[in-house]
Amino acid sequence: MTNKGLKMSNNTITAAKGFKAAGVSCGVKRSGNKDLAIIVCPDGAKAAAMFTTNKIVSAAVVTCKKHVKTAKTNAVVINSGNANTCTGEKGIKDASSMCREVAVKIGCKTENVLIASTGIIGEFLPLEKIIAGINEAANQLDDSAQAGLNFAHAIMTTDTKAKQAVAAVKINGKTVTIAGTAKGAGMIGPNMATTISVFTTDVDISKALLAKALKTAIGNSLNKLTVDIHQSTNDTAMILASGKAGNKTINKTGADYDKFAKALMNVCDSLAKQMALDAEGATKFFKVVVNQAASKAEAAKAARAVADYPLVKCAIHGSDPNWGRIICAAGSCGVNLNPDKLKCKIGSITVFSNGKPVKFDAKKASKIISQTEHTITISLGVGKAEDLCYGCDLSNEYISINADYHT
Numbered sequence: 001m002t003n004k005g006l007k008m009s010n011n012t013i014t015a016a017k018g019f020k021a022a023g024v025s026c027g028v029k030r031s032g033n034k035d036l037a038i039i040v041c042p043d044g045a046k047a048a049a050m051f052t053t054n055k056i057v058s059a060a061v062v063t064c065k066k067h068v069k070t071a072k073t074n075a076v077v078i079n080s081g082n083a084n085t086c087t088g089e090k091g092i093k094d095a096s097s098m099c100r101e102v103a104v105k106i107g108c109k110t111e112n113v114l115i116a117s118t119g120i121i122g123e124f125l126p127l128e129k130i131i132a133g134i135n136e137a138a139n140q141l142d143d144s145a146q147a148g149l150n151f152a153h154a155i156m157t158t159d160t161k162a163k164q165a166v167a168a169v170k171i172n173g174k175t176v177t178i179a180g181t182a183k184g185a186g187m188i189g190p191n192m193a194t195t196i197s198v199f200t201t202d203v204d205i206s207k208a209l210l211a212k213a214l215k216t217a218i219g220n221s222l223n224k225l226t227v228d229i230h231q232s233t234n235d236t237a238m239i240l241a242s243g244k245a246g247n248k249t250i251n252k253t254g255a256d257y258d259k260f261a262k263a264l265m266n267v268c269d270s271l272a273k274q275m276a277l278d279a280e281g282a283t284k285f286f287k288v289v290v291n292q293a294a295s296k297a298e299a300a301k302a303a304r305a306v307a308d309y310p311l312v313k314c315a316i317h318g319s320d321p322n323w324g325r326i327i328c329a330a331g332s333c334g335v336n337l338n339p340d341k342l343k344c345k346i347g348s349i350t351v352f353s354n355g356k357p358v359k360f361d362a363k364k365a366s367k368i369i370s371q372t373e374h375t376i377t378i379s380l381g382v383g384k385a386e387d388l389c390y391g392c393d394l395s396n397e398y399i400s401i402n403a404d405y406h407t
Contacts, residue, residue, distance in 0.1 A: 012148025026133025341381025
């Protein structure tokens with residue numbers, strides 16, 4: 001995605017100035033697909049990150065949390081096919097070794113390298129293969145669109161396609177670019193985290209405001225996405241800002257910060273939708289909007305309850321306008337609601353109003369649900385607050401993918 005009027009020739013992670021990337025296959029994945037990715041900012045970038053709130057975390061998360069505190073970041077290294085989770089002290093040492101090897105290759109300190117891992121839990125990293133992959137990737141670093149695409153492919157697991165988004169915005173007369181890529185098709189039900197996602201930008205901004213913008217953007221997009229109510233042990237979102245755009249440094253909130261934050265939000269929102277449509281076995285993406293809630297928190301809770309509800313997800317897969325399941329899900333999550341004012345719409349069609357069923361054209365409602373994207377709106381009748389959640393349907397293929405994932 002791009003901002004209107006600003007054409008982008010590169011829609012990958014290397015679109016922002018100051019970044020080079022690579023993605024290679026080093027043998028972590030049994031399939032032989034790409035599984036080792038590096039992105040480098042030679043002159044150094046300011047960085048911010050968010051992580052899973054699962055109590056069980058990967059060695060990469062432990063390591064990255066320490067490294068992101070540094071003033072400067074020069075690189076990110078990511079492996080797929082192996083989560084490096086529940087691997088004890090050896091896992092921590094292996095994660096540090098990955099960062100150290102990248103640092104040696106590009107000439108920076110170990111702590112200036114961020115890291116993420118994704119894949120099967122409970123297996124040690126094949127470190128020799130990964131080190132060889134880092135050396136190969138370091139020799140392929142480039143700022144081309146192909147290099148960015150290779151990076152995106154190398155972080156994928158059960159994804160069927162790369163998720164990428166780019167936005168450009170004018171700040172102080174300078175073009176600021178924001179690029180993002182994400183992997184994620186299952187184990188998605190985050191809480192102030194996401195799957196593995198990386199963002200680059202050439203904006204000149206303070207580290208504190210970069211972190212603020214990332215937290216807000218993730219909270220209002222990727223954190224609105226649920227696939228299977230499952231929070232990964234490895235969820236990581238990170239952003240690097242090279243400062244190469246030439247804009248006046250954004251060191252306080254205001255118009256310039258708002259422009260940047262909105263553009264970042266747009267990139268995150270695009271990735272969230274792409275992830276929902278590429279979720280394991282998914283064929284449809286839907287948005288649940290809850291309004292007239294007592295608070296934004298309660299609206300969010302009700303929206304997620306509906307998006308998470310397996311019977312709703314199955315009905316959507318079958319294009320079934322079964323509003324009873326939607327109402328049941330909203331009523332089961334403990335939020336305040338007025339049964340006599342409760343309403344539900346599928347697309348533009350009202351299917352339930354003021355606590356009672358209404359006559360509607362079931363075929364038209366089914367046609368709406370059969371589309372690739374549609375919206376469900378629920379009015380709780382107790383206030384003025386509103387929020388949303390993104391979801392996807394649940395199909396037989398989801399079971400097949402996860403039944404065969406490890407074995």
